[in-house]
Amino acid sequence: EMEEVRQQNLDRFLSKEARSRLQVIKMVKASQARQVEDAILQMVRMGQIRSQVSEKQLLDILEGLRESKAKEEVKIIYNRKGFDESDDEEYDL
Numbered sequence: 088e089m090e091e092v093r094q095q096n097l098d099r100f101l102s103k104e105a106r107s108r109l110q111v112i113k114m115v116k117a118s119q120a121r122q123v124e125d126a127i128l129q130m131v132r133m134g135q136i137r138s139q140v141s142e143k144q145l146l147d148i149l150e151g152l153r154e155s156k157a158k159e160e161v162k163i164i165y166n167r168k169g170f171d172e173s174d175d176e177e178y179d180l
Contacts, residue, residue, distance in 0.1 A: 097124055100131055104142040112149070123149055 101109065113120035126148050130136045140148075 093124070093128065096128060096131065100127060100136055100138075100140055101145070102139045102141050105140050105145040108142050108145055119149070119152075122152055126152060 097109075098106065109120055109123065112123065123145065127136065127140060127145075130148075
């Protein structure tokens with residue numbers, strides 16, 4: 088029942104083109120489509136969306152989610168330059 092209400096809200100706020108695009112995304116990567124749906128519903132609840140979301144707006148939301156995910160990824164780079172086995176002797180290793 089909650090899923091039905093969720094789908095009704097999405098149908099109300101997505102244009103025909105955006106709905107079609109979201110279906111394609113869902114076929115390829117369901118988890119990403121779910122994230123986009125969640126973002127749209129959250130924006131509706133916060134009053135940021137008052138009219139139907141166009142396909143371009145949907146793609147903008149998708150891109151925003153990708154960018155925020157990329158920022159969350161942390162890369163650790165080990166700098167091994169200048170390391171010499173003789174350095175071990177200094178520390179009694």
